[in-house]
Amino acid sequence: MAHVKLHIPGPVEVSEKTFKAFCSPMIGHRGQGFKDLYAKIQPQLQTLLSTRQLVYLSTSSAWGVMEGAIRNLVQKKVLNCMCGAFSDKWLDVSKKCGKPAEALQVEWGSPIRAEAIDRKLATGEFDAVTLIHNETSTGVMSPLVEIAALKQKYPDVMFIVDAVSSMTAVPLKFDELGIDVLLAGTQKAFALPPGTAVFVASPAALAKAATAKDRGYYFDFVEFQKNAEQSMTPSTPSIGHIYALSSKLDDFIAEGLENRYARHAKTNQMVHDWAGRHGFTLFPEEGFASVTLTCVNNGAKPGGRTVDVAKLQKLVKDRGFLIDGGYGKIKGLTFRISNMGDETEASMSPLIVALDEAMKVL
Ligand SMILES: *Cc1c(COP(=O)(O)O)cnc(C)c1O
Numbered sequence: 224m225a226h227v228k229l230h231i232p233g234p235v236e237v238s239e240k241t242f243k244a245f246c247s248p249m250i251g252h253r254g255q256g257f258k259d260l261y262a263k264i265q266p267q268l269q270t271l272l273s274t275r276q277l278v279y280l281s282t283s284s285a286w287g288v289m290e291g292a293i294r295n296l297v298q299k300k301v302l303n304c305m306c307g308a309f310s311d312k313w314l315d316v317s318k319k320c321g322k323p324a325e326a327l328q329v330e331w332g333s334p335i336r337a338e339a340i341d342r343k344l345a346t347g348e349f350d351a352v353t354l355i356h357n358e359t360s361t362g363v364m365s366p367l368v369e370i371a372a373l374k375q376k377y378p379d380v381m382f383i384v385d386a387v388s389s390m391t392a393v394p395l396k397f398d399e400l401g402i403d404v405l406l407a408g409t410q411k412a413f414a415l416p417p418g419t420a421v422f423v424a425s426p427a428a429l430a431k432a433a434t435a436k437d438r439g440y441y442f443d444f445v446e447f448q449k450n451a452e453q454s455m456t457p458s459t460p461s462i463g464h465i466y467a468l469s470s471k472l473d474d475f476i477a478e479g480l481e482n483r484y485a486r487h488a489k490t491n492q493m494v495h496d497w498a499g500r501h502g503f504t505l506f507p508e509e510g511f512a513s514v515t516l517t518c519v520n521n522g523a524k525p526g527g528r529t530v531d532v533a534k535l536q537k538l539v540k541d542r543g544f545l546i547d548g549g550y551g552k553i554k555g556l557t558f559r560i561s562n563m564g565d566e567t568e569a570s571m572s573p574l575i576v577a578l579d580e581a582m583k584v585l
Pocket of ligand 1: 309388408417
């Protein structure tokens with residue numbers, strides 16, 4: 224069967240070069256070869272995240288680390304900032320870990336604002352807050368810099384940030400932000416196969432984790448730190464992923480991180496322009512649209528035109544591209560097109576042509 228190119232917001236298209244690296248001959252995870260591999264990528268990861276902390280590799284999808292952060296860092300009560308399907312689910316996860324948790328819920332399509340978090344944290348009830356930087360279900364990017372600035376006012380609160388669909392596409396300066404955990408899965412903007420997560424924790428987070436009695440085993444942050452100091456992971460990792468990540472980090476550095484960020488902004492604008500040309504509006508509140516995907520309003524809120532999303536998807540698929548038909552309660556009322564990963568203006572052009580053609584038939 225012919226491959227349909229992925230323009231869904233994860234997993235995204237994986238390059239031949241990346242797959243080749245993924246298929247490198249297997250090595251032992253306690254041997255020098257593995258340590259050399261991890262030691263080679265560690266400074267690259269630190270450059271990517273502008274941090275002096277060690278960056279950890281978890282063989283799990285992002286949710287593993289998202290749950291792990293709750294288990295390691297919540298002792299009193301966690302504030303789960305909720306603005307879409309992924310961020311909403313973090314509240315359930317907190318509760319399933321047996322932690323007292325409270326929602327800071329905003330309407331889907333809106334960002335999380337620093338003032339709202341400030342009001343909640345001012346109660347003194349919370350020792351942790353979760354935030355999804357780029358809420359992939361709604362295409363909304365929340366103002367991370369402003370939110371992270373609250374850490375100075377609430378130094379004892381753990382700031383846990385999911386950057387699953389924004390990491391590598393926008394600058395994320397971990398040490399400068401001053402937050403406590405920053406994490407991402409590899410199948411989104413990294414453009415690697417799914418199955419590994421990358422994360423970093425602050426010294427304060429590590430100190431707090433060390434006092435958490437029931438932090439579990441697989442996602443024990445203290446174990447990640449101890450092992451990373453030896454260029455190892457706590458358990459046998461997906462070594463193929465780490466080869467692939469190494470290859471990818473070389474690509475990032477060859478391209479230049481600033482160029483990579485600019486490329487994402489440009490390819491994202493191509494989709495925005497397409498939507499505008501056809502009379503659609505965007506689902507996110509103005510000024511808060513993601514640069515890695517576009518969530519098109521298709522009747523979820525007033526304004527703009529609407530189309531039969533299933534039909535649009537089929538027409539585009541017949542032309543070789545997979546787009547997403549909306550997520551959760553806004554399925555069909557929105558649709559999503561990803562530009563994250565390796566996409567360039569040249570590689571996006573055929574998708575735009577296919578979308579234009581589909582609109583002629585609809
Ligand atoms: C995809 C995604 C997740 C979930 O990732 P898994 O790899 O399925 O665990 C979490 N948060 C955001 C923002 C995502 O886009």
